[in-house]
Amino acid sequence: MPDRRERSPWLPPRWFIHLFWRGHRALYRLTRGRTGLWPPKPGSWGTLRLTTVGRRTGRRRSVILGYVADGPNLVTLAMNGWGAPEPAWWLNLRAHPEAEAEVPDGQGRVRHRRVRAHAATGEERARLWDRWREVQGDLDAHALRRPGGTAVVVLAPATAPPD
Template identity: 40%
Template sequence: MTPPGDEEVLDNPTAWVAKHIRTYIETDGRKGHLYNGMTTLLLSTRGRRSGLLRRTALIYGQDGDRYLLVASNGGSANHPAWYLNLSDDPGVEIQVGPDKFAARARTATAEEKPELWRKMAEIFPTYDSYQAKAGREIPLVIIERV
């Protein structure tokens, strides 16, 4: 992904998520990084159909210097748009607190996923119930700084 620079970034259209993103941006992560007791980051992906930059806020975990995301979409039967976007173009931008950087995203392998899923379910236990109702294998995403 080309670094955004002055390029417009479209924020998640869900009102409460958009508000969270605005707070995160306006305070350079001082507010918003911790959300309801969980750490969150801002993920920017390139829209697979539009080509536009899209940004959302997501709960994350860590495995060493890698960031972990769960593409749960609230337990929906469909993958979230951000996951489809990074599957098409794994070059992403993230902001963790005040730290902004380019990264690459990939889906955890079947061998990696169980251990990493446990880490994420400890942070947000609802992921297990989302998996039970989704009717699809919920992907776990690994993000590494480039």
């Protein structure tokens, strides 16, 4: 982990990040899912739409997240625009780990997948953090903006994948 005295890379203000992701969700809704999600490419991350169950309301909540693939698993980071609070979707998953992910297949179609979430720990977390570092080189510097650690969230298939 880098020294906390290092200068953090520039980030747009949190209000801008929040506004961008709200606009992204709106674009996805307006185009009925035809625009707004993309699969990861070599050296880059993709986007998925995750629908969780609200921990307090029990209502379905959707969010668009960046992810990288790790075999059959989808891996994302529980960050909130690199701000201090945990994102609501992660709090929801901790209360109700079963969710639905809409993942682009790279051919213009979106696949719906039932997933079960868990926070990566130990060697798995270190390996997946390194995987994210490959696609976002300034990851450690951004993570230092948060007072606590950033959870690496694994969205594993809720059922075993076919052989």
